[in-house]
Amino acid sequence: MRQLTIILLLLVLVAACGPAPTPTPDLVATQVAIMEAAAATMTAQAPTPIPPATLAPSQTPTVGPTSSATPTSAATVVPTATDLPGATPRPATPTPAIGPSLGRFAVAGVYSDDVLNVRSAPGVSNMIVGTIPYHGRNVNVFAGVEMVDDAWWVPVRYQELNGWVNSSFLARQAGDVADELAARTAQAILAVRDHDMQQLASLVHPVKGVTFSPYTNVRPLQGAPGQADLVFSPDQVRELWTDSTEYLWGQYDGTGEPIEMTFGAYSQRFVYDVDFAQPDVIGFGETIGQGNTINNISEVFPGSTAVEYHFEGFDPQYAGMDWRSLRLVWEQVDGIWYLVAIVHDEWTI
Secondary structure, rough: HHHHHHHHHHHHHHHHOOOOOOOOOOHHHHHHHHHHHHHHHHHHOOOEOOOOHOOOOOOOOOOOOOOOOOOOOOOOOOOOOOOOOOOOOOOOOOOOOOEEEEEEEEEOOOOOOOOOEOOOOHHHHHHHEEEEEOOOOOEEEEOOOOEEEEEEEEEEEOEEEEEEEEEHHHEEEEEOOHHHHHHHHHHHHHHHOOOOHHHHHHOOOOOOOEEEOOOOOOOOOOOOOOOEEEOOOOOHHHHHHHHHOOOOEEEOOOOOOEEEHHHHHHHHHHOOOOOOOOOEEEOOOOOOOOOOOOOOHHHHHHOOOEEEEEEEEOOOHOOOOEEEEEEEEEEEEEEEEEEEEEEEEOOOO
C-alpha cells in the first residue's frame, strides 16, 4: 500500500512538469478583446487640454526670444504602442510649464479667408481644438513658451477656448475697436504687404481717397502747392504700384531734402519698411509710438479711428529709438469703415 502511494505521487509530479495545456477558446477570445481595446485607446481623441486656470505662478513671463509680442494649455500624453501589455515602458512626455498671464494679444498676419488654429499642445502635429478669427482680439496669453520645429508656441485662452498657438501670429494688444473695423484693418495691412492694390483700393474712402504721409504730422490739402501730403482716389490706388511717375511726397526729416520717388520706392521707405503685418504691438484707437513730431491725425481727420502697427525697436544699441509705426486711419460712412490715410512714423530729429 505504501509503495502504491509513492508510485501515484511520482506520476502526479511527472504530469505537473509537462507542457502547458492549450488555452480554451474563451481565454483566447479574452486576449484578443484586450488587444483590440488597447489599439482603440491608441487612436482615441486626445484629452481636453488643461485649462490655464491651473497655471503655475513660477514661470518667468516671456513669449519669445525678442521683444516682439508674438504667440501654449498643458500637453497631455496620448497612449502609444509602448502602453500595450508586455511592451517596454518609456518615460512620459513632460507637461510644459505654464505661467502667469502676459496680457491681451491680437491675431496678426492671418488672411481673411483663414483662421488661427489652436492646438492641444505645442506643434502643428497636435490636434486642433478650435480656431481664432483672422481679426481676433483679447486673446489671453500665458507664460510658458515652447520651441517646436523652429516656431515658438504659447498657451492661450480665447473666450472659452484653451490651447496652444504659434506666437508668430500674435501681437500685444492696446485698446480695442469693433469687429468690423478690426477685420478691415487686418485686410488692409496684408494688402499693403502683398502689394495687392486691388484689395487696398476696395477699402479706400470713395470720396476722400487715401492720404499718404511719410511722418505723423499730416499736411492737409489746405497747404500751399507742394506743401500738402498726396491723396489718391481708389481708381488711382489700383495703378499705383506700377506707376512710374516720380511724386513729391514731402521732405526728409532733418535735411529738408525733397522726397521725390515713385510709389514703389516710397512704399519701401515710408509705408512698408518693416514687416508691419506681424508687429510687436497693435494699438486699436491708441497711440503707441511717440517721438518729436506732433501727431495731428485727429485734427486733420476728426472723428476718425487710427489702428497702429508698432515695432518697439530692432538694434539694442539704439535703446528703442529705432522704433517704427504705421497708422491706418479710418472714417465710418453709413456703417462702413473706409481707409482715409496711411501714416508712417519713426523717431525724428
